[in-house]
Amino acid sequence: MDSHRTSPGLLQLALPLPLPRLFDYRPPAGSSACTGDIGRRVKVPFGKRELVGVVAAINTEQAPVPGLRDALAWLDEAPLLSGELWGSLHWLARYTHAPLGEVLATALPSLLRHGEPLPDTTTWAWQLTAAGRASMETLRTGSRPRQLAEFLTTPRDEDTLAHRFEGWRTPARALMKRGLAERIALPAPRNGDLAEGPILNPEQSAAITALREINGFATVLLDGITGSGKTEVYLQAIADCLKRGRQALVLVPEIGLTPQTLARFRARLGVPIHALHSSLSDTARARVWAAAQRGQARVIVGTRSAVFTPLPEAGLIVIDEEHDTSYKQQDGIRYHARDFALVRGKALDIPVLLGSATPSLESLHNANTGRYQHLRLHQRAGSATPPEVRILDIRKRPLDAGLSPELMAAIRAALDAGGQVLVFKNRRGYAPVLLCHDCGWSAHCPRCSTPEHPSPMTVHSAGRRLQCHHCGYRQPVPPACPDCASLALEPQGNGTERIEELLTTRFADVPVLRIDRSSTRRKDALEQHFAALGERPGILVGTQMLAKGHDLPNLTLACVVGIDEGLFSADFRSREKLAQLLIQVAGRAGRAERAGKVLLQTHHPDHPLLLTLIDGGYHVFAAEELRERAAASFPPFTHLALLRAQGPHAEPPMRFLTAAREHLRTALQNMRGPLHLHGPAPAPMPKRAGLYRAQLLLDAPRRGPLHIALAQVIPALHALPEARRVRWSLDIDPVDLY
DNA sequence: AGCACGCCGACT
DNA sequence: GTCGGCGTGCTC
Numbered sequence: 124m125d126s127h128r129t130s131p132g133l134l135q136l137a138l139p140l141p142l143p144r145l146f147d148y149r150p151p152a153g154s155s156a157c158t159g160d161i162g163r164r165v166k167v168p169f170g171k172r173e174l175v176g177v178v179a180a181i182n183t184e185q186a187p188v189p190g191l192r193d194a195l196a197w198l199d200e201a202p203l204l205s206g207e208l209w210g211s212l213h214w215l216a217r218y219t220h221a222p223l224g225e226v227l228a229t230a231l232p233s234l235l236r237h238g239e240p241l242p243d244t245t246t247w248a249w250q251l252t253a254a255g256r257a258s259m260e261t262l263r264t265g266s267r268p269r270q271l272a273e274f275l276t277t278p279r280d281e282d283t284l285a286h287r288f289e290g291w292r293t294p295a296r297a298l299m300k301r302g303l304a305e306r307i308a309l310p311a312p313r314n315g316d317l318a319e320g321p322i323l324n325p326e327q328s329a330a331i332t333a334l335r336e337i338n339g340f341a342t343v344l345l346d347g348i349t350g351s352g353k354t355e356v357y358l359q360a361i362a363d364c365l366k367r368g369r370q371a372l373v374l375v376p377e378i379g380l381t382p383q384t385l386a387r388f389r390a391r392l393g394v395p396i397h398a399l400h401s402s403l404s405d406t407a408r409a410r411v412w413a414a415a416q417r418g419q420a421r422v423i424v425g426t427r428s429a430v431f432t433p434l435p436e437a438g439l440i441v442i443d444e445e446h447d448t449s450y451k452q453q454d455g456i457r458y459h460a461r462d463f464a465l466v467r468g469k470a471l472d473i474p475v476l477l478g479s480a481t482p483s484l485e486s487l488h489n490a491n492t493g494r495y496q497h498l499r500l501h502q503r504a505g506s507a508t509p510p511e512v513r514i515l516d517i518r519k520r521p522l523d524a525g526l527s528p529e530l531m532a533a534i535r536a537a538l539d540a541g542g543q544v545l546v547f548k549n550r551r552g553y554a555p556v557l558l559c560h561d562c563g564w565s566a567h568c569p570r571c572s573t574p575e576h577p578s579p580m581t582v583h584s585a586g587r588r589l590q591c592h593h594c595g596y597r598q599p600v601p602p603a604c605p606d607c608a609s610l611a612l613e614p615q616g617n618g619t620e621r622i623e624e625l626l627t628t629r630f631a632d633v634p635v636l637r638i639d640r641s642s643t644r645r646k647d648a649l650e651q652h653f654a655a656l657g658e659r660p661g662i663l664v665g666t667q668m669l670a671k672g673h674d675l676p677n678l679t680l681a682c683v684v685g686i687d688e689g690l691f692s693a694d695f696r697s698r699e700k701l702a703q704l705l706i707q708v709a710g711r712a713g714r715a716e717r718a719g720k721v722l723l724q725t726h727h728p729d730h731p732l733l734l735t736l737i738d739g740g741y742h743v744f745a746a747e748e749l750r751e752r753a754a755a756s757f758p759p760f761t762h763l764a765l766l767r768a769q770g771p772h773a774e775p776p777m778r779f780l781t782a783a784r785e786h787l788r789t790a791l792q793n794m795r796g797p798l799h800l801h802g803p804a805p806a807p808m809p810k811r812a813g814l815y816r817a818q819l820l821l822d823a824p825r826r827g828p829l830h831i832a833l834a835q836v837i838p839a840l841h842a843l844p845e846a847r848r849v850r851w852s853l854d855i856d857p858v859d860l861y
Numbered sequence: 862a863g864c865a866c867g868c869c870g871a872c873t
Numbered sequence: 874g875t876c877g878g879c880g881t882g883c884t885c
Binding site: 862863864865866867868869870871872873 | 874875876879
């Protein structure tokens with residue numbers, strides 16, 4: 124009967140599904156829809172379940188689909204997502220070729236994704252009432268209520284109370300009951316008491332001056348050697364941003380967000396620092412998001428996913444250690460937080476500051492071509508001198524757990540001089556391989572090996588257990604060889620555990636700490652390790668984790684062992700990664716007044732990569748590497764996209780990718796601009812955790828044609844019958860091709 | 862992604 | 874005779 128009425132406006136919803144389309148619903152009963160509802164969440168029935176959707180558009184044009192259903196309820200009064208963030212997330216969905224609903228599900232904190240209301244972010248404080256001030260003396264001197272009353276003569280927020288007055292709640296309640304104290308809502312502090320920073324050196328001052336001259340969007344690469352005081356430049360830039368009444372977002376790598384860093388920010392900036400790290404509860408995460416959206420959070424410091432924080436009053440984005448690969452999400456929506464931050468910075472019209480001692484080749488290329496401003500810091504702040512780097516030729520030398528006598532002597536000397544020593548080895552566990560000395564059998568992971576590509580299991584726990592580093596599979600070390608029953612099973616090669624074992628016996632007089640993913644499971648374990656060691660002489664053995672983060676002022680010797688595999692790896696990024704790692708490890712040595720020393724143990728003392736790094740430094744290496752990337756047409760001189768597929772059998776992933784290639788070929792026929800397809804082929808690691816993996820690589824000198832072709836083909840891939848038998852994903856700008 | 866429906870093997 | 878394996882299809 125109402126069929127002639129004009130279209131009432133339907134909700135087009137982005138739902139958290141891997142389906143490349145929106146879903147139409149009638150607005151919840153008793154409400155109507157308008158464009159002002161875009162960005163609001165609604166609860167909807169979907170098949171037999173309920174989902175939380177976000178209004179992406181209002182449909183007044185198209186005829187409603189048959190079987191249209193009613194949305195159940197609005198979840199927000201005002202749009203949860205709007206403005207710049209909403210627009211940037213649409214960009215991300217287009218760029219990653221992912222459904223908007225999945226992108227939104229990735230961007231929202233889980234509580235909000237699941238339909239919880241935006242949490243309350245009021246800062247509560249306590250103060251004495253007039254009655255309280257008048258009758259303070261009625262409280263017995265020295266009693267808890269009296270102590271608290273004295274503390275509350277100025278209003279104190281609950282965070283401060285928790286830190287400064289243990290067990291404050293009980294006396295607080297007692298005071299409130301008697302009408303002596305009250306709980307009040309505090310306005311969020313927009314500007315704090317900025318503490319005076321240290322005196323900057325001329326390069327740091329020049330950087331600050333350059334940053335102050337920026338008006339609107341610009342990308343600045345702050346390229347400064349370890350110890351040159353990049354953090355001080357960030358702090359000054361953030362302080363300037365706060366003074367202008369704007370919010371600042373700081374991204375740090377996964378292990379860079381230490382209590383040490385936060386304390387420094389807090390002490391300096393004088394406003395609450397809102398930290399977003401992996402061990403935060405869902406509630407706390409949603410609260411930071413909400414506080415940022417309401418403009419209450421002025422400084423947000425977080426890891427990768429913090430790049431999705433709403434910034435209604437944005438003034439600055441800082442990305443520390445911009446070369447760090449933890450900024451690239453490796454599953455689900457494969458976004459790069461640094462690149463997305465640049466998109467947001469542009470949309471927000473604010474500067475983005477990228478900092479690193481070893482900038483990515485992408486960023487250096489952008490600096491070279493003038494897209495980024497390039498600020499260099501060559502001087503170490505304070506009196507620190509750069510470390511002396513030496514190559515230790517270990518050809519024909521006797522090795523114990525992979526360590527040469529010369530290295531051991533250097534460690535002894537450093538310890539005797541009262542210093543701390545770092546031994547860096549890029550391999551966890553006791554030994555990377557377990558070998559039968561009689562028949563040549565070795566232990567392989569049953570879930571990650573194929574006949575053509577066996578994947579060895581690592582020996583752990585001083586030789587008692589086998590563990591696969593790719594899928595986590597564990598089993599006890601067999602008592603005898605499963606093939607020939609020989610008892611001659613021998614761990615081959617060296618991992619951090621074995622090195623720790625050796626060093627513990629050789630240097631029994633000092634503590635030996637192992638720092639790697641196995642020894643540092645708990646979140647604060649790393650801090651506790653460092654705190655336990657203090658400034659005493661001692662040895663730290665570890666992997667990547669040791670290369671950054673904590674300041675170790677008493678560390679005078681850094682030893683790098685077992686880098687030879689990395690010198691000859693096939694991956695086109697391996698040299699860049701190795702160079703960055705070596706520079707980062709070297710940067711750990713000699714940060715204070717004591718000169719540091721770095722020893723590189725290798726069988727290839729003449730390797731050009733090592734010589735270039737030592738003689739010329741990172742930037743000479745990077746310039747050479749960029750020339751080679753240009754000659755070989757690798758990124759950043761070409762752009763990659765990787766289509767991956769995996770499944771429990773080997774054939775379906777290949778069949779899916781073959782079908783995908785044919786669709787792409789067809790799309791390419793009426794395209795201008797070159798675009799190349801490589802594959803499909805089994806992935807370099809063809810089986811992992813029981814799943815067979817294959818990939819199809821696309822490369823193009825220009826992004827335009829690449830994205831046009833993909834946008835044309837992706838919807839068809841979803842509909843492909845072969846797609847149902849595999850899990851597939853598209854990775855734009857993959858960081859590794861495994 | 863879920864969640865149904867739908868046909869073929871080892872169990873109370 | 875059923876419980877349950879995962880192939881196939883759909884979700885406004």
